[in-house]
Amino acid sequence: MSGKESGYLDMELLRFTTAGSVDDGKSTLIGRLLYDSKAIFEDQMEAIERASERSGHEDVNLALLTDGLRSEREQGITIDVAYRYFATPKRKFIIADTPGHIQYTRNMVTGASTANVALILVDARHGVLEQTLRHAFIASLLQIPHVIFCINKMDLVEYSQERYEQIKADIDAVSSKLSVKDIRFVPISALNGDNVVDRSEPMSWYDGPTLMYLLENIHISSDINHEDFRFPVQYVIRPQSAEWPDYRGYAGRVSSGDIKLGDEVTVLPSGFASKVKSIDMMNESMEVGFAPQSVSITLEDDIDISRGDMIVKTNNGRAPQNSQDIELMICWFNERALVPRGKYVIRHTSSDARCMITEVKYKMNINTLEKNEEDKSVGMNDIARVKLRSTKPLFFDSYNRNRFTGSVILVDEGTNETVAAGMII
């Protein structure tokens, strides 16, 4: 196959999340991206037109495209995380569209967990508000590598360059408090499409890239940690068939780094050492496996390895930390508040343990970024720094270094609900 399709087979995957407060134009922007990249189909468009008429909108309301559930359409707001897809010849995009209001902090955290890029919308008329800071903080907490501030509704401020520069300076001032690696700004009108896919005529003073250009070209391959090989064993493959009597493959997804045939490896927690005999993906036998591939690894020696163990390189610099006492930032997800000294199930990579929250160090005021060391009650949507002790040692990296071996969830033993997400410090 040639031309277009072979080009399509070479696309890269980029995940981004969108944050903004109610009415900042998030849904309109996503609708615009989908519409201009031709990801909206005729029948979807007709359904939107029908729904727009019914809810009394005069123009076609592109926001209806993303607001999927019935209760959202009725209330006119986004309440959960919705996933959207579109592609250009360069990249396939996965959008996690999340609501921006403080009561949906947990949804934003969820959408942010896997994102390469965060789009944060700012209404040009209102400038930097409390919530802008909150959204930037969440992006930084979840270590989204790239943040793009979209200064929206420029049409309502006469496309003023001065206004744009002012907002940009305000954001620069606050973002110095955060740890975001790459920050960009684009002045847009989501409604009219200025600087979204096509360059804006009224904003000819802006000579930076359009939003779509950024999304298509931002360098994301170094978003993954390429240094520390981490391979949490997910499942052990043992065919025990006539053809494969002795095959023992450790199946999993490479969290970070890479591994080659013959590399010396150590299995945690046992500490046994061996060498990589094969790296398999069905009929494909590979020389090297790397993040984020799912593979099956066989070793030279017969050692007892099961789900929850982690394979790392023996002589590869940094070993994971090993401890039962962990300090982390958590976002609380559940209506039932955190119980001090309460017991929860902690899941870290493919391993489960029980744990007790031994201390709440402080709660974060995510509107002001101040630490609250007085009121330590942690309820739904709160972000706090805590210490916990698990019943067995975990092998982890700090979240800043590794999003996959540095993250955990806490599960309520009674209800089985996921009550918190944690980023290890």
Place this chain on the structure above:
Amino acid sequence: MDKYRINHLKELEAESIFVIREVAAQFENPVMLFSGGKDSIVMFHLARKAFWPAKVPFPLMHIDTGHNFPEAIEYRDRTMEETGTKCIVALVQDSINEGRVVEEKGVNASRNKLQTTTLLDAIESRKFDAAMGGGRRDEEKARAKERFFSHRDEFGQWDPKNQRPELWNIFNGRKNMGEHFRVFPISNWTEMDVWQYIYMEQIDLPSLYFTHKREVFNRDGVWLAKLPFMQLKDTEEVKELDVRCRTIGDVTCTGLTLSTANSLEDIIHEVASTRTTERGGRADDKRSESAMEDRKREGYF
């Protein structure tokens, strides 16, 4: 570090395989739903890759409305035979005979909705604790909010407002007795991704996906196949046209596309230039604005 880069299909593949292995690891008695449609064919292909060189460690299950394209059934049986996989067939006709459901009447009668009962009954009686399905979030707006691991209460119902958060690649499949999970390993794939992947992996498909001459009739703008169990209105005229399926499901609600595409390349071109979603051909979704959400709440796929 650009040498260690994979394309979007390989990344989607890696994610889906991770999810399928997670199901095998976290559940005692999982099952994979198989309809003979391209999504379930891709999902099954991924499952084979996930456990190679071992066999897929769970059975497949086909919820069979009895209103099938014969080619789809032939494909199912051949694939199971070739790969040595067990496929349970749960018949909607049995649910009708047992009085669990009542057959719809009239020309627009469809067994599509009845499948839900057959599915839930099969899950309960066989004590499956996880059922994997080939649903994709890009298919329909209610699906766009679906999790990979979707919790169902003891009545098999979905509560879209009370879904478990899903972060990074940590999936929480813990549950109480009698509850189960629906798992959607190819959640993040689009129709185009599915076709490109089939092309990349050269996956064998039922002949229905390629152009063929068939007796069809038009109802409400949708081309439907004339098969023995289809009731025609007097005004509906049967024609023989070049058509192919864009999705394969129950014949009564599977719209056919007028097409002369007879290779995967042709199909990819066609998908790239088509301006309606594949579900646009499905009569069941046209019933109302939130038809899909309502069916999903009750326990539909």
